[in-house]
Each structure stands twice: as C-alpha cells, then as structure tokens.
Amino acid sequence: RRLQEEESTALTLESVRKFLTREEDSIVFSLIERAKYPRNAPVYDPSYLGSATKFHNLSLVELFVRETEAVQAKAGRYQNPVEIPFFPKDTTLALVPPYNFPNELHAAAASVNVSNNIWRKYLDEWLPQITSQGDDGNYAPTAAADLVCLQALSRRIHYGRYVAEAKYRGAPQDYNTAIRAKDRDALMKLLTFKSQEDAVKTRVEEKAKVFGQDVTLGNRVDNSSDTTNYKVDPVVVYGLYGDWVIPMTKMVEVEYLLRRLD
Numbered sequence: 084r085r086l087q088e089e090e091s092t093a094l095t096l097e098s099v100r101k102f103l104t105r106e107e108d109s110i111v112f113s114l115i116e117r118a119k120y121p122r123n124a125p126v127y128d129p130s131y132l133g134s135a136t137k138f139h140n141l142s143l144v145e146l147f148v149r150e151t152e153a154v155q156a157k158a159g160r161y162q163n164p165v166e167i168p169f170f171p172k173d174t175t176l177a178l179v180p181p182y183n184f185p186n187e188l189h190a191a192a193a194s195v196n197v198s199n200n201i202w203r204k205y206l207d208e209w210l211p212q213i214t215s216q217g218d219d220g221n222y223a224p225t226a227a228a229d230l231v232c233l234q235a236l237s238r239r240i241h242y243g244r245y246v247a248e249a250k251y252r253g254a255p256q257d258y259n260t261a262i263r264a265k266d267r268d269a270l271m272k273l274l275t276f277k278s279q280e281d282a283v284k285t286r287v288e289e290k291a292k293v294f295g296q297d298v299t300l301g302n303r304v305d306n307s308s309d310t311t312n313y314k315v316d317p318v319v320v321y322g323l324y325g326d327w328v329i330p331m332t333k334m335v336e337v338e339y340l341l342r343r344l345d
C-alpha cells in the first residue's frame with residue numbers, strides 16, 4: 084500500500100480541482116460545437132440506418148461512437164485510466180506500446196462506471212436543451228460533435244474517482260467509519276463542499292458567456308445582458324452542471340469510496 088502511494092504522483096484536492104476546472108473548458112467548448120447544428124433527430128433514430136449496416140437497430144450516433152472508440156483504442160486512448168470508453172467490448176487491443184500512466188486509484192474501486200447513465204442523460208436530457216429544433220442534414224458532423232461532448236462529460240464525471248481518492252487520503256479515518264457502515268448519506272456529506280459547487284456552477288456559466296460570444300471588430304456590442312446572443316445558453320450550462328454533472332460526479336465519488344477498503 085505504502086509503496087503504491089509513494090509511486091503515484093501527488094493527488095491533492097488542489098490538483099484534482101485544477102483538473103476539473105480545465106475540463107470545464109472542454110465541456111463548454113464541446114457544447115458550443117454541438118449547438119452549431121440543430122437537433123438532427125435522425126442521428127438518434129435507430130430506424131434511420133435501417134438494414135444498411137451489419138449492426139442491428141443501431142442509431143448513427145451509437146455507430147459513430149463505437150467505431151471511433153475502436154480506432155482510438157487502437158491508438159492507445161484507453162491506456163490512460165482517466166479515459167473510459169462507452170463501449171468497452173469494441174475497444175480491446177491497443178496497437179501502440181504501453182505508456183506508464185500513474186496508477187493513483189485504489190484497484191478495487193477504479194472500475195466504478197456510470198457510462199450508461201451519462202449516455203442516456205446526454206441524449207435524452209442535455210441534447211434537447213442545447214440544440215434548437217430542426218434538421219440540416221449534417222448528421223456525421225453532428226454525431227462527431229456528440230462524441231466529443233460525451234467524452235468530455237464522461238472524463239469529468241469519472242474523474243470523481245480521483246477526487247474521492249484525494250479526499251480519502253486527506254482524512255482516511257473519517258471515511259473508513261462511513262465506508263464500513265456502507266453509509267452512503269454520511270459519505271455524501273463528507274465529500275460535499277457546497278461553496279465549491281456554487282463556484283463551479285457560476286464559473287461554467289461565465290465560461291459559456293466568454294467562449295460563446297460573437298467576436299466582432301470595430302463597434303463593440305455589449306451583449307452581456309442578453310443570453311440569446313450566446314452560442315449556448317449560459318443559464319442552461321449552469322443548470323446542466325448543477326442538475327447532472329456535479330451530482331453524477333458525486334455519485335461516482337460515493338461508489339468509489341464504498342469500494343475503497345475492498
């Protein structure tokens with residue numbers, strides 16, 4: 084145990100928060116890119132592909148994600164435990180030599196996975212909020228944009244494993260009691276920092292404003308009070324974080340901690 088912890092890079096509350104803050108940029112950018120296209124419903128409709136593929140009853144977005152993940156797996160993406168594929172069955176062999184990624188997680192807890200949950204939430208709840216109704220036929224770029232959103236969200240939410248590990252190392256005795264009692268509520272209380280959550284939500288709203296404004300030369304237009312001018316609604320981004328991204332990250336934290344003594 085000692086050796087393993089000495090080998091790993093320093094995982095601190097500060098370092099994990101820094102990571103999550105940078106992930107906010109990726110998430111906000113990816114939502115802006117997806118919002119460039121309208122809803123494009125056929126991308127999500129399994130009947131759109133019909134029998135044109137060897138896959139049965141697959142939506143274009145699922146086909147796109149499966150095939151891309153297979154390529155990225157070959158290129159070594161999932162050698163890094165920070166990255167978790169949505170369809171692990173399709174992502175077996177890497178064709179590149181192994182890279183020695185730091186091994187910071189507790190082995191028995193590292194497999195916590197809420198990918199199915201993220202997949203459904205993104206398609207059913209998030210997409211309708213960030214896209215306008217309509218169909219412009221750009222289905223492949225739409226699916227490509229979805230993949231980037233899904234990957235960014237999954238990386239952020241599953242990073243809850245690292246957050247939990249950092250918090251656990253900071254106060255193992257406090258956590259051990261709750262873990263042994265399998266007390267989810269107590270764990271949730273221990274790992275929750277309300278003011279941090281408020282800061283995160285406010286910051287992503289601000290990022291959606293800064294990244295999503297039109298940049299004009301010459302006459303500067305101050306659109307700071309009009310949310311309709313932003314490429315993705317900052318209030319929606321605030322809500323997505325508060326309603327889904329943060330709660331799911333905390334869910335990952337709890338599940339990780341429950342297995343931290345296994």
Ligand SMILES: C=C(O[C@@H]1C=C(C(=O)O)C=C[C@H]1O)C(=O)O
Nearest residue numbers: 246274275276279280283329332
């Ligand atoms: C990620 C953390 O744990 C919890 C989850 C947060 C989040 O998902 O942004 C923020 C604060 C905490 O309640 C953290 O403390 O930074």
